[in-house]
Amino acid sequence: MENYTPRLKYDKVVWEFPMEGWIKVNTDGASRGNPGRSSIGFCLRDASGEVKYAMGREITEGSNNEAEAVAILEALRICRILNYSHIWLQTDSMLMKNSIEGTWKPPWFLTALFNLSILTAVFIVTVSQEEKDELLHEDGDFRM
Numbered sequence: 851m852e853n854y855t856p857r858l859k860y861d862k863v864v865w866e867f868p869m870e871g872w873i874k875v876n877t878d879g880a881s882r883g884n885p886g887r888s889s890i891g892f893c894l895r896d897a898s899g900e901v902k903y904a905m906g907r908e909i910t911e912g913s914n915n916e917a918e919a920v921a922i923l924e925a926l927r928i929c930r931i932l933n934y935s936h937i938w939l940q941t942d943s944m945l946m947k948n949s950i951e952g953t954w955k956p957p958w959f960l961t962a963l964f965n966l967s968i969l970t971a972v973f974i975v976t977v978s979q980e981e982k983d984e985l986l987h988e989d990g991d992f993r994m
Contacts, residue, residue: 863980870897872936875925876980879909879917879943888912890921894928903928918943919960922950926973938976947979 868874874895881888891906905928909920918941929937941947948954 865899867899868895868897868938872897872938873902873929873934874938874940875929876940877918877921877925878941879914879919879921881912881914881917885911885913885916888914888917888920890917890924892921892925892928894925894932894934902934903932913959915943915945915957916959918946922946929973935973937973938978940978940980942980944979947977950975950977 866874875892876895877890877892879888879890887908888911889906889908891904893904894902896902905924909917912920922939922941925939926937929935939950945954945957946960949956949960
């Protein structure tokens with residue numbers, strides 16, 4: 851065992867620029883424990899990659915899925931305030947992506963938080979899913 855060297859796996863991830871006239875919104879939510887202490891973060895960038903707005907903060911205790919949903923809600927609230935209507939929403943939550951697109955039936959907590967059909971009435975939304983960050987361990991601690 852003393853000669854063992856773990857094999858490192860890595861994937862190159864490249865941030866893609868949104869089209870002209872669109873805002874790209876990258877969101878994330880996390881909880882330490884499930885449910886547990888939770889936080890959210892999001893970033894809005896324009897077609898040139900310039901950060902238009904960014905925020906990260908602690909929210910009420912909840913599940914990781916609730917934190918993902920609140921991150922998206924907060925980001926879209928800011929988009930509405932800033933009069934952005936063409937939104938490319940990128941999340942690492944497959945649940946949120948498929949619920950917003952209507953592929954999956956949203957879970958009860960998600961329908962309690964917001965009406966997904968309102969999204970398409972207020973915004974032109976394209977949703978994509980990015981891979982989960984492999985550095986974030988399940989207990990919320992970063993691995994180095």
